[in-house]
Amino acid sequence: MGTARxxxxxxxxxxxxxxxxxxxxxxxxxxxxxxxxxMISFAGGMPEVSRVPAEAAATAAYEAxxxxxxxxxxxxxxxxxxxxxxxxxxxxxxxxxxxSADDIVVTAGAQQGLDLLAKTFLDPGDVVITEGPTYxxxxxxxxxxxxxxxxxxxxxxxxxxxxxxxxxxxLGPRGAKFIYxxxxxxxxxxVTLRPDRRxxxxxxxxxYDIPVIEDDPYGRLRFEGGHVKPLxxxxxxxxxxxxxxxxxxxxLRLGWMTAPAPILAKVLLAKQAADLCGSAFAQVTAERYFAxxxxxxxxxxxxxxxxxxxxxxxxxxEEHFPPEVRWTRPEGGFFVWVELPSFIDAGALLAEAVxxxxxxxxxxxxxPDGRGRNCMRLAFCYAEPEAITEGITRLAEVIxxxxxxxxxxxxxxxxxxxxxxxx
Amino acid sequence: MREKIAVLxxxxxxxREISLASGKRVCEALTELGYRVLALxxxxxxxxxxxxxxxxxCYIALHGKYGxxxxxxxxxxxxxxxxxxxxxxASALAWDKSVAKRLFAGAGIPTPPWITLTADAFKEMGAATxxxxxxxxxxxxxxxxxxxKQGSALGLARVEAPEALPEALLAALSYGEAALVEKWIDGPxxxxxxxxxxxxxxxxxxxxxxxAKSGLFDFSAMYTAGETDxxxxxxxxxxxxxxxxxxxxxxxxxxxxxxxxxxxMVVGGDGIPYVLESNTSPGMTDISLLPMAARAADxxxxxxxxxxxxxxxxxxx
Numbered sequence: 001m002g003t004a005r006x007x008x009x010x011x012x013x014x015x016x017x018x019x020x021x022x023x024x025x026x027x028x029x030x031x032x033x034x035x036x037x038x039m040i041s042f043a044g045g046m047p048e049v050s051r052v053p054a055e056a057a058a059t060a061a062y063e064a065x066x067x068x069x070x071x072x073x074x075x076x077x078x079x080x081x082x083x084x085x086x087x088x089x090x091x092x093x094x095x096x097x098x099x100s101a102d103d104i105v106v107t108a109g110a111q112q113g114l115d116l117l118a119k120t121f122l123d124p125g126d127v128v129i130t131e132g133p134t135y136x137x138x139x140x141x142x143x144x145x146x147x148x149x150x151x152x153x154x155x156x157x158x159x160x161x162x163x164x165x166x167x168x169x170x171l172g173p174r175g176a177k178f179i180y181x182x183x184x185x186x187x188x189x190x191v192t193l194r195p196d197r198r199x200x201x202x203x204x205x206x207x208y209d210i211p212v213i214e215d216d217p218y219g220r221l222r223f224e225g226g227h228v229k230p231l232x233x234x235x236x237x238x239x240x241x242x243x244x245x246x247x248x249x250x251x252l253r254l255g256w257m258t259a260p261a262p263i264l265a266k267v268l269l270a271k272q273a274a275d276l277c278g279s280a281f282a283q284v285t286a287e288r289y290f291a292x293x294x295x296x297x298x299x300x301x302x303x304x305x306x307x308x309x310x311x312x313x314x315x316x317x318e319e320h321f322p323p324e325v326r327w328t329r330p331e332g333g334f335f336v337w338v339e340l341p342s343f344i345d346a347g348a349l350l351a352e353a354v355x356x357x358x359x360x361x362x363x364x365x366x367x368p369d370g371r372g373r374n375c376m377r378l379a380f381c382y383a384e385p386e387a388i389t390e391g392i393t394r395l396a397e398v399i400x401x402x403x404x405x406x407x408x409x410x411x412x413x414x415x416x417x418x419x420x421x422x423x
Numbered sequence: 424m425r426e427k428i429a430v431l432x433x434x435x436x437x438x439r440e441i442s443l444a445s446g447k448r449v450c451e452a453l454t455e456l457g458y459r460v461l462a463l464x465x466x467x468x469x470x471x472x473x474x475x476x477x478x479x480x481c482y483i484a485l486h487g488k489y490g491x492x493x494x495x496x497x498x499x500x501x502x503x504x505x506x507x508x509x510x511x512x513a514s515a516l517a518w519d520k521s522v523a524k525r526l527f528a529g530a531g532i533p534t535p536p537w538i539t540l541t542a543d544a545f546k547e548m549g550a551a552t553x554x555x556x557x558x559x560x561x562x563x564x565x566x567x568x569x570x571x572k573q574g575s576a577l578g579l580a581r582v583e584a585p586e587a588l589p590e591a592l593l594a595a596l597s598y599g600e601a602a603l604v605e606k607w608i609d610g611p612x613x614x615x616x617x618x619x620x621x622x623x624x625x626x627x628x629x630x631x632x633x634x635a636k637s638g639l640f641d642f643s644a645m646y647t648a649g650e651t652d653x654x655x656x657x658x659x660x661x662x663x664x665x666x667x668x669x670x671x672x673x674x675x676x677x678x679x680x681x682x683x684x685x686x687x688m689v690v691g692g693d694g695i696p697y698v699l700e701s702n703t704s705p706g707m708t709d710i711s712l713l714p715m716a717a718r719a720a721d722x723x724x725x726x727x728x729x730x731x732x733x734x735x736x737x738x739x740x
Contacts, residue, residue, distance in 0.1 A: 004472040006432060006462035008447050343593035348437070404546050405596055412551030414589040 018124075021143040040391035042360045042378040045187065045334045049249050051302050053293060057249070060288035061281075068284050076280035078272050080106025080256070084283045087290050088242065088256050095219065096233035097240070103258045105268055106278050110217055110241040110255035114141035116270045117178070117213060117239065120263070122147045127176040129167060131159050133337070133366030133375070135187045135215065138180060149368040150176070156328065158183060158193030161200040168208045178211045178239075183231060185218040185333025188366045188377035192331060195228055202235045211263070215241045218333035220299065223307035225331045232258065239263060244286060247299055252282040306334070312385035313378065316392035322403050327378075334381040337363075339374065344402050346376045352401075358394040426479035427459040428732060429504075431495065434465035436487035437577055437598075445707035446484035452728040453482070465489065473502060480735040481506040482728075483704055491704045492518040492572065505738040507731045509703040513679040517701040520603055521571045523678065524700075530677050532670060533697045535689070536561045537605035539571060542596050554588055561606040568592055571601035581607060608697050610690040613657050614712040615671035616705060617684050618727065619734060625675050627668045628716035630688075632657035653712075655719040659690065667696045674701050682734045683727075685713055 064072040071081075079085070085101035092099050107113045114137065122128065124146035130138065132151025142149060150171075152164045159181060168175065181201070183193035193201070205212045214231045232240040243255040257267060271277075289295065313336055317327055327338040340346060346362040353359060363375025380388060409415040430453065432446025433439050446462060453460045461476055463469060465485065473481075481504050489495055493515035499506045509517070517523050521539040528534055538560050544550035558564060568591035569579040578598040580591040588604070595602035612635075616628040632654040659667065671686040678684070678701055685705035688696045705713040709724070717727045 002466070002468045004463040004466045004469040006443070006446065006464045008450070008462065012447075343590055343597060345594075345597050348597055351435070402597065405542050406593060408545040408549070409551045409589045409593065412549055412554075414551040414554050 190330030320396035429478035438487035570598035629656035
């Protein structure tokens with residue numbers, strides 16, 4: 001039996017100013033804790049690691065210690081092991097990016113890349129351009145360095161480059177330290193940046209002389225449609241972040257960064273300060289896993305699984321969600337972004353949803369400024385199709401209840417019917 | 424060591440964060456005063472913890488639903504633990520702004536004209552067809568739309584024109600079953616704290632005048648440093664000031680409050696102070712309105728906490 005005791009932070013008031021910027025959402029913390037046994041979670045974007053062949057992973061880890069222990073258990077080089085970087089060179093070649101191992105730094109997940117880039121580029125008050133909404137982990141990583149984060153809206157074709165242009169015009173040349181984008185199956189919106197917009201974004205970045213950070217964790221998780229070339233394949237100056245979390249396992253904390261040599265040199269210094277070098281053990285394990293496993297087949301199976309779950313979610317949304325609600329239709333990745341009528345506060349809705357046994361992340365978490373209150377992110381990656389259908393049904397009931405009131409206003413002519421779903 | 428006091432805070436309310444800040448500050452003050460202090464979150468383990476720990480009294484540092492609406496008060500009565508602040512009835516009356524305003528009006532206490540509309544009235548009875556009557560009922564725009572039961576001004580909006588009314592009502596009704604549409608009174612906003620003396624006689628602390636830079640003292644203005652200016656005591660003419668003090672005491676007594684309450688008012692262009700609402704669990708952070716008022720009356724934060732907790736201890740069976 002637990003207790004209701006509260007333990008205060010006795011060091012409160014002594015932390016650096018920057019830590020005040022990186023607050024987690026109170027509402028989320030509150031309801032993350034609340035749980036019932038049959039809770040269906042659309043909250044976390046967690047890969048289905050149960051599909052990673054355990055034998056193969058175990059063998060790789062075993063061999064890492066038994067056959068290469070002198071390296072795997074030792075400090076390594078800051079940029080990462082040559083063999084793993086060679087593997088990354090091959091992975092990148094497959095998506096149209098030609099690199100040499102020297103162009104790559106292995107990081108502790110792409111997340112470390114975000115932190116190191118922010119550390120390298122940002123002084124307090126600097127401007128950063130991101131999509132709005134954007135990855136909550138990027139907001140956290142950037143916020144610690146106290147920038148002004150400017151969000152550019154998206155539609156089904158990804159970042160609105162016309163809006164980006166307007167923003168850049170306002171900010172002027174070098175008016176922002178970098179543009180951060182997740183072009184494939186964006187987290188949280190699920191949309192993909194259109195090829196013509198990729199080119200336009202790069203033109204604008206060149207014109208205004210602002211570096212572009214391309215974060216691409218989901219690029220290989222495409223369910224349908226053709227591969228879209230990454231920004232890095234179109235422009236050598238793009239800083240690219242990749243990860244093993246979705247093609248192997250997030251537990252290894254392995255990702256990589258490629259960037260122009262001077263930037264990479266600075267990042268490497270930042271990384272040395274952060275952790276000297278990444279985990280050699282994880283790197284050797286990954287090398288062995290990739291060498292000794294038909295990992296592409298595993299990834300294909302995994303992608304099929306995510307596709308089934310995406311289908312289950314889109315079907316359930318179609319069937320159960322009220323017509324006033326809009327959502328995106330991702331061609332890959334993990335997430336669907338849902339937009340509710342503007343008066344519905346997804347944070348308040350979450351309280352009710354939790355009572356009905358379903359959770360999600362309220363949209364305001366993905367903005368630096370409290371926008372997105374009427375939105376939510378639904379992750380379809382981690383629940384079985386049946387659970388997804390049940391979860392969406394539960395969520396629909398909660399939303400329906402709110403909408404009954406909305407419809408009464410429309411029926412009475414107090415609100416224009418044309419305003420449905422537009423937020 | 425003095426008595427054991429359990430400070431109740433947090434809970435699953437939208438005002439959790441603020442309550443934790445209040446609770447922390449109260450705990451510090453109680454510790455400095457020599458009490459044995461137990462900081463408790465409102466979780467499913469609360470009752471068991473209270474039964475195990477058997478505190479001499481509970482200090483209610485909860486804000487919002489459950490903490491301020493009579494729920495926790497009723498529970499503590501059942502458990503036989505004395506607690507700080509107004510009792511069940513006063514809490515429930517003050518928490519429901521629509522009920523409280525009816526009582527004010529009935530007792531001749533000025534309160535801005537208003538109407539109350541429930542979600543059911545819209546859903547089941549077609550109340551949305553009567554929104555054209557709103558301006559006449561409350562005396563024209565602008566109006567304030569707010570949930571009937573919600574603290575910290577969540578879901579509150581100032582509405583300038585009829586077109587914006589439905590959206591504001593929907594927003595307010597997303598926080599609860601009923602919403603108030605109240606005539607906007609332009610003038611200085613006041614927070615008037617009432618603290619019972621050791622003899623049980625209410626003492627009105629110097630009114631605090633609130634000037635929100637955005638013109639609306641909403642959730643963000645309330646909790647964001649620099650967005651609001653405060654004047655203590657409020658810059659009021661002597662006769663207005665007297666009336667404010669009289670009204671604060673009248674509201675405290677009318678609702679049956681004890682120990683502490685905070686009455687929020689606005690002074691109209693006619694010089695009349697209008698009562699907006701009464702809070703039975705006022706914020707207790709260093710930048711909260713009650714501690715601010717107490718300082719102006721030469722009372723420290725500790726003095727306030729000591730007086731409130733002594734009142735609760737005096738109610739021990």
